[in-house]
Amino acid sequence: MSEVTTIICLTTIAGSCIPLGGLIASFQRIHPNWLEREFRYFLIAFGGGILLGAVAIVLVPEGINNMNHSLLSIPIILIGGLTFFLIERMLGLRRRGAPQLMGMILDYAPEALALGGLIATGAPTATLLAVLIGLQNLPEGFNSYRELIAQHKNTSRQTLLIMLALVALGPIAGLIGYFLLSTQPAILGGVMLFSSGGILYLIFQDIAPQSHLRKHWAPPLAAVFGFCLALFSEMLLTAS
DSSP states (O other): OOHHHHHHHHHHHHHHHHHHHHHHHTSOOOSSHHHHHHHHHHHHHHHHHHHHHHIIIIIHHHHHHHTTTOTTHHHHHHHHHHHHHHHHHHHTHHHHTOHHHHHHHHHHHHHHHHHHHHHHHTOTTHHHHHHHHHHHHHHHHHHHHHHHHHHSOOOHHHHHHHHHHGGGHHHHHHHHHHHHHTTOHHHHHHHHHHHHHHHHHHIIIIISOOOOOTTTTHHHHHHHHHHHHHHHHHHHHHHO
């Protein structure tokens, strides 16, 4: 199997978990209502845990390695978190009431881009990243479906068709990563680190359950800074 075919297959399978999660969510609701809420919060936290695993196990280590362990990795992660914060503010995600859907798109596309680059460089963690993308898309698809049905006027079929269309983002982003980033390891590393910062922000902002605060963006940004501080300390110890 060629690398291009591998990218298309892996990203399509991972992306198919989005409508699959929506299809599961379209079945009869769980009763009583408190049990359904608990199940949904469980899936939100589960998806956030997988995202955190993808950042810690694949994206940050591979990104730092591709950048030759440069300390520039730290500001790139911070810029990623700040950029995703600005995107959320511009789109008004909370007013539109679909943070799960937009969060899923914002982390799915750059991860698929990084996946294409990893396959091109022969990184052994490429398949692991594809598995993690699929695992996180399943609960995110489930919660995005419930979110859209509850807050918009789309029918079940329309919602599932929208989610099915999102599958194409994976192969497109994966092929872009393969053809444009395969010969640019530093840029590939930067993309992975940038994505990591954005994903960390999303985990603490929209994906993981949180208390409602007036300045709700402050805790997730603090989480990104905290992660970078720990990473900076580890890099200094390794370099010494």
